Amino acid sequence: MDVIDRAQEDLARGDTVAARDRLVRALRRNPASPGILDLLAYTHLVLGDRAAAGAAWFLTDKSDDDPTASAAFAALEKQSRSPLTLAAALPIRAPSDWYPTRARIRLERLVATIEANGQHWVPPRDVVYFDEDGLNSDDFYHSDADSDEADFEGARSGPNHRSLRQRAIAATIVIAIAATSASVVLALVFG
Numbered sequence: 001m002d003v004i005d006r007a008q009e010d011l012a013r014g015d016t017v018a019a020r021d022r023l024v025r026a027l028r029r030n031p032a033s034p035g036i037l038d039l040l041a042y043t044h045l046v047l048g049d050r051a052a053a054g055a056a057w058f059l060t061d062k063s064d065d066d067p068t069a070s071a072a073f074a075a076l077e078k079q080s081r082s083p084l085t086l087a088a089a090l091p092i093r094a095p096s097d098w099y100p101t102r103a104r105i106r107l108e109r110l111v112a113t114i115e116a117n118g119q120h121w122v123p124p125r126d127v128v129y130f131d132e133d134g135l136n137s138d139d140f141y142h143s144d145a146d147s148d149e150a151d152f153e154g155a156r157s158g159p160n161h162r163s164l165r166q167r168a169i170a171a172t173i174v175i176a177i178a179a180t181s182a183s184v185v186l187a188l189v190f191g
Contacts, residue, residue, distance in 0.1 A: 004035050007043070016046045024091075031093035034060050034100060040091075041072065050075035055089045061100035083113040087121050095125040 003026040010019035023040040030036060041056035045068070054069070054076030062069040080086035087110055096107050107123055114121045 004039055007039055011043065011046065016043055019043050020047060027091060027093055032059070032098035037091075038062070041069075045072070051079040051089070052076075055091060058090055058106055059092065059099050059103045061102045063102065064106075083110060083117060084119055084121060086110065087114065087123075092123050092125065096123045 003022060007019040007022045007026075010016070010022060020040065020043045023036055023043060026036050027033070027040070037056045037060045041053040041060070041062075044050070044053035044056060050072050054072035054074070057069045057072055058076065064070060064073065076086060076089065080089060096104055099107070111121060111123075
């Protein structure tokens, strides 16, 4: 039995607080699960917290035209003093590209609104690291134009696919970090 089934059983027993708590805990393990976010939104509605339902649905593929969701989005906006406080109310625990298209569009609109107010916000898991040349992590995403793999049948492509060379470099960096960390720990323990 998975977490959604158990939360639905909690709801059927009338234990909405247990269902909410179970779903919130499940988001830590599966942060962009549309099923968990959707049921969490409905659970918030049952608890009478329309703004929290809007925050959960904000990260799903729920249509802005859906009457229940649009009322929840409006409640979220009304409760938030500013776009920045609205952003803080969202249960984002994954990079924004893990969420469905409608959620990413909402996040992009929110970022634009925040920037229009002269403030800056990046979704919490969307950290961009710059090196001395001004390159960021997006520079390492796979591009069909420079791919050696695009020629064979079944080659994957898209914004989240990395070439074999890029994956090898990333693996080497991770191994180097792990080796350095291990040597520091050994030096502390035996040094």
